[in-house]
Structure formats: C-alpha cells, structure tokens
Amino acid sequence: MDGEFKPFTFRSPRIVFKRNAWKDLPRICGEFGKQGMLVTGTTVMAKSGVYPALMGDLKAQGMVVREIVREGREPTVREVDSIASAARAECVDWILGIGGGSALDLAKAAAGLARNEGSAGVYQEGKDLAKEGIPFVAVPTTAGTGSEITNNAVLINEQRRVKLSIRGDKMLARAAVLDPVLTRSxxxxxxxxxxxxxxxxxxxxxxxxxxxxxxxxxxxxxxxxxxxxxxxxxxxxxxxxxxxxxxxxxxxxxxxxxxxxxxxxxxxxxxxxxxxxxxxxxxxxxxxxxxxxxxxxxxxxxxxxxxxxxxxxxxxxxxxxxxxxxxxxxxxxxxxxxxxxxxxxxxxxxxxxxxxxxxxxxxxxxxxxxxxxxxxxxxxxxxxxxxxxxx
Ligand SMILES: [Fe+2]
Incomplete structure (x- = not known):
C-alpha cells in the first residue's frame, strides 16, 4: 500500500461459526436469562427440520419463549414498535432472530428499541439510542445480507413511503451464530x-x-x-x-x-x-x-x-x-x-x-x-x- 498506514477501529459481535451451531443456542441465549422471544419467518419454520428440535431444547432448559412467526416481507416501523412494546411488557431477557435479512433486521430493531423511548420512526430521523437494547442473538438462514454483523436495520416507513435505517452500536448482536446447515432451506x-x-x-x-x-x-x-x-x-x-x-x-x-x-x-x-x-x-x-x-x-x-x-x-x-x-x-x-x-x-x-x-x-x-x-x-x-x- 502507498503512503502512510491507514488507522482503523473495528467493530464485530461475538461470532460462532460451525455446522449444527443451532444446538448451542439454548446455552448462548441462556447467558441472558430464561425469558425469551423468537422472531422468525414462515419459510424457516416450514423448511428447516431443526425448528421443532430447537424449540424442544429451549423448553428443556427451562426457557419460556414467545414465538413470533411472520411472512418474509421487509419489516415496517409499525411492526418493530409492536414487537418492542410486547418485549418491554413481558420483561423479555433476550430476542433471538432466525431468518433472512428481514427477520433479523426486525428482531434487531425491536431488541434495540425495547429499552429506549419512542417509535422506530423517530430513530429513522437519526436520533441516537440512549440505552443498550435487550440482548439480541442473530442466526442467519441466508448467506448474503450480513444483518447478523451490522449495527443497523432497514425499515419501511409506511407513512412516509420510504425505506430508512435505524443505526447504532447499541443494536449490535450479542452473538452471531452462523450455521451452514440452516442455509440449505x-x-x-x-x-x-x-x-x-x-x-x-x-x-x-x-x-x-x-x-x-x-x-x-x-x-x-x-x-x-x-x-x-x-x-x-x-x-x-x-x-x-x-x-x-x-x-x-x-x-x-x-x-x-x-x-x-x-x-x-x-x-x-x-x-x-x-x-x-x-x-x-x-x-x-x-x-x-x-x-x-x-x-x-x-x-x-x-x-x-x-x-x-x-x-x-x-x-x-x-x-x-x-x-x-x-x-x-x-x-x-x-x-x-x-x-x-x-x-x-x-x-x-x-x-x-x-x-x-x-x-x-x-x-x-x-x-x-x-x-x-x-x-x-x-x-x-x-x-x-x-x-x-x-x-
Ligand atoms: Fe446489500
């Protein structure tokens, strides 16, 4: 490289990468408490044979998990607000997102917002998140978006008919769990x-x-x-x-x-x-x-x-x-x-x-x-x- 060495800082969640890493999820989520919320898509539910086994393992570890299963469309501000307020009301200890970029962005934004004031729409304007969110564990089932690593979530604002990010290191996943077996779906x-x-x-x-x-x-x-x-x-x-x-x-x-x-x-x-x-x-x-x-x-x-x-x-x-x-x-x-x-x-x-x-x-x-x-x-x-x- 020409010239002076370019200084940098580097940001990353904890990363677990291995075949059948989904089996580690009860232990990883368990680090944050017993009360959880799972956000996933209908495709993952239907096509991934591991889903019932994972739910069984989580319950066997004494976890109470509220499941939110949705179509694979891109998340909206309204959807994030509703999941964040449910997580707040139920005193959820962790949010696990399993799916493509849409499910992960939704889970990430809801986790980030749940301990902060106001609607996701306000944060799309560039307002900073004041507090750390609820611990978020990200499990991608596609190999592309990178949502498990990034500190932002792209949300559709239906009122304004725009797509904007909310962003902040307080939204970074506490663990990104990458399992190639899940991407076969x-x-x-x-x-x-x-x-x-x-x-x-x-x-x-x-x-x-x-x-x-x-x-x-x-x-x-x-x-x-x-x-x-x-x-x-x-x-x-x-x-x-x-x-x-x-x-x-x-x-x-x-x-x-x-x-x-x-x-x-x-x-x-x-x-x-x-x-x-x-x-x-x-x-x-x-x-x-x-x-x-x-x-x-x-x-x-x-x-x-x-x-x-x-x-x-x-x-x-x-x-x-x-x-x-x-x-x-x-x-x-x-x-x-x-x-x-x-x-x-x-x-x-x-x-x-x-x-x-x-x-x-x-x-x-x-x-x-x-x-x-x-x-x-x-x-x-x-x-x-x-x-x-x-x-
Ligand atoms: Fe992209």
Whole structure:
C-alpha cells in the first residue's frame, strides 16, 4: 500500500461459526436469562427440520419463549414498535432472530428499541439510542445480507413511503451464530439473490473510500469464497461445502462493509427497492457491472488495481502475467455478467421492469453514506447517466 498506514477501529459481535451451531443456542441465549422471544419467518419454520428440535431444547432448559412467526416481507416501523412494546411488557431477557435479512433486521430493531423511548420512526430521523437494547442473538438462514454483523436495520416507513435505517452500536448482536446447515432451506432464487448481495457488498467495501487494511483483507477473502461457491450453491442447494463457503464469504463480506461502508450500487438499491418492490439482491446484481464500469472509467489507480485483483482471481490460472490491471478489471466486470446470465438473472435495470421515466425519482432519493464512500465522485447528472446506461 502507498503512503502512510491507514488507522482503523473495528467493530464485530461475538461470532460462532460451525455446522449444527443451532444446538448451542439454548446455552448462548441462556447467558441472558430464561425469558425469551423468537422472531422468525414462515419459510424457516416450514423448511428447516431443526425448528421443532430447537424449540424442544429451549423448553428443556427451562426457557419460556414467545414465538413470533411472520411472512418474509421487509419489516415496517409499525411492526418493530409492536414487537418492542410486547418485549418491554413481558420483561423479555433476550430476542433471538432466525431468518433472512428481514427477520433479523426486525428482531434487531425491536431488541434495540425495547429499552429506549419512542417509535422506530423517530430513530429513522437519526436520533441516537440512549440505552443498550435487550440482548439480541442473530442466526442467519441466508448467506448474503450480513444483518447478523451490522449495527443497523432497514425499515419501511409506511407513512412516509420510504425505506430508512435505524443505526447504532447499541443494536449490535450479542452473538452471531452462523450455521451452514440452516442455509440449505434457501431455494435457488433466494440463494442467487442473497449471494449477489454478499458479492456486491464485498466488492463495494473493497473499493470504498472508507476501506482500511483489515477490511481489504476481509473483502478479498469474501470475494474469493463467494466467487468459488455461489454457482455451486445455486445449482445444488444440498452441497454443504458450497453452503458453508457461501456463509463464510457472506460473513467476511459483512465484516468488511460494516466497517468500510458501501458504494453507489447500495446508494441506488434502497430507493429502487422502496419505489419498485424488487428483491434487494436482484437489484444489486443488475447494477453491479454498470457501477463498476462507471468507477473504472474514473481512472482512479486504486480502483483499477483492486478491480484488476478481482479479475485475476475470477479467471484464476487462465490469467496471463502480461494482462494489465485495466484488462483484468474489464474481465471482472464481464465475468460478473456471465455469472448473472448463468443464473438467469437480469444484467440491466430494464430486465427488472424499470423505465427511463423512473430515473429522476430514483436519483432524487439516492443519497447517504453509500454514495459518499463510492470511490468515484458522483453528481446528479452522472448518477442519471449511470442509470440510463444501466437500463
Ligand atoms: Fe446489500
């Protein structure tokens, strides 16, 4: 690395990563008390054979667990408020979230809010959480969102028709329990969407302006693990080695981006998701090659070098020494398009049903830290052009 060593601080919950880690949950939750609340999705209930066994184990340890089972839609402010007030009223000692990003964000936000005053909507305005939340234990069943690691929860504010985060280290999980066995419940579609989210997060963190030496290391390993296993997990969901590598890659990606922040793909993805109700990972995948092309055209040495590194990893032994970083960077972009096509996913926004007339509203709502940390500067005009080029 050129110049002075970049200082950093690093944030992470306690992490348990192993096959059948779900068996440790009664012990881990038991550290916080006997009275618990479980927030999960209907898919996990139906498809994960371990669910009845887990509930049996928790009860056998003398725990009283209130179960909240919901459809997999994204959480709303109203839902968070209602779960937080139930947790407060019942003096719950811990909240266990098991599921994809939506279930985990809901459980995390409710746990964070339960010992604080006011509605989640107020905290979406940027108000800080005054007190630590109820201990939150996060168990992801997808390999992509990274919600088990991050200190924020994305919530739909129905009144304002926007999607905004509430954020704060007081919401960090007390334990993130990662069990590849549980991720086998994902169908190929969810596998591809969440996997692309994880890949995008790793690539955006890698070239982010806020990247640091440790986040770079994690992002590189994340990209390698995800690239090496996503297609395998997509084509054979029972391949536990591929599932394990995907979950590991997703974890590394989340550790990288929760410290190094994200870029323009995520800047766009939230408004597109809120305005058009399209799965987050699908939007990320369709935008990623176009945002990379935009960043590469900025001729920023570090970006070209890092995209070049990605390209070399993607083509592996086929990469000739003589290839320049710029050539390898283009290879990375083309390889991502090939992967999207091989999973029959759109490589352009038009494939998601977006039209030129949608662009102004998306650009209007594209702001925040993801945009600030994108390696190439953006403006209203360049964002509009980038979206037009992505259609
Ligand atoms: Fe994401």
């Amino acid at each position: 994902m169908n190929p579609q969810v596998t591809s969407h969440t996997g692309l989210d994880a890949l995008t997060q790793a690539i955006e963190a890698y070239v982010s302006k806020a990247a640091n030496p440790l986040s770079d290391l994690l992002a590189e390993k994340a990209i390698e693990a995800i690239w090496g296993s996503l297609y395998g997990a997509f084509t054979n969901g029972n391949d536990l080695n591929a599932r394990e590598q995907m979950l590991y890659g997703s974890l590394l990606s989340a550790l990288a981006f929760s410290n190094a922040k994200l870029g323009a793909v995520h800047g766009f993805a939230h408004p597109i998701g809120a305005l058009h109700d399209i799965p987050h990972g699908l939007v990320c995948g369709a935008l990623l090659p176009h945002v990379m092309r935009f960043n590469l055209a900025g001729n920023i040495h570090e970006v070209t070098r890092k995209y070049g590194w990605i390209g070399r990893k993607m083509i592996g032994k086929g990469a000739r020494e003589s290839l320049s970083d710029a050539d390898l960077a283009s290879t990375a972009i083309n390889s991502i398009i090939d992967l999207l096509e091989s999973m029959r996913l759109p490589t352009r926004l038009a494939g998601l049903g977006l039209k030129p007339a949608d662009i102004p509203a998306i650009v209007e709502q594209t702001k925040g830290s993801s945009l600030q940390n994108n390696p190439r500067e953006t403006s209203k005009d360049s964002l509009e052009k980038l979206l037009r080029d992505s259609l």
